[in-house]
Amino acid sequence: MTETLETIRLTADVVVTTTDGYVLLIKRGWDPHAGKWALPGGHVDAGETSRAAAARELAEEAGVHAALEELVQLGTFDRPDRDPRGRYVTVAYRLTVLPGTPIEPGDDAADAQWWPLAALPPLAFDHADILAAVTDG
Template sequence: MSETFETIRYTADVVVIRGEEVLVIERGWPPHQGKLALPGGHVDPGETSLAAAARELLEETGVCINADALTLVGVYDRTDRDPRGRYVSVAYAVTVPEDTVARAGDDATAVRWVPLAQPGELAFDHGEIVHAASRRPLVR
């Protein structure tokens, strides 16, 4: 009997809510280069998904939050969610003040605030994540 191993990459995504808007980035790299997505990325060795979410948010948007402010939205592990292979993402949400300003950095070529109720077409399964976050009473 042979064993088959699958490489699984561990990532974190963040739904940042400001009033009735959600923060998205324009991806600077494939896959989905040029498309809108949630801030997020790989969990580094020795790092928790919570710490990675706060770090990636800061690196990609300049928005600094305390990781303890993040609320779990869910774990996303559909096998076809990323064309690069198997990615499992832990998604978090946070509400920020109305005067929060974001700027593009790291993997993001641009940032923008889009309507939370209608964020438009997002890369990967990020539309599903935004929808789930928008229904959570702890986030609003």
């Protein structure tokens, strides 16, 4: 019997919420889901931990800087169909900040905004499920 190996890519996402009920979302500037809102995040680079990748992506995409120990692991999201490019597994982290924390879109983000948790736009990938893990838990 021949074993078929599947390429699995590792990503990290960050749920950044304010103490008054807002979440940081970035507008994707690239496919897949170009123009849709998503959590800040991206690929884990070679030699990098998912936590370090989460902090790096958050700084690159939204201009928010977090110490590694401030990022609390929320969970792993690995549904096989969560990304149209192939098999992606993400480790999601949570960060709580004060209202008015400045954000600045950068890197691959076309925009970055604070959204009220009670009135979110349609989200890319399975990011609604990741947010539900925070708001339901």
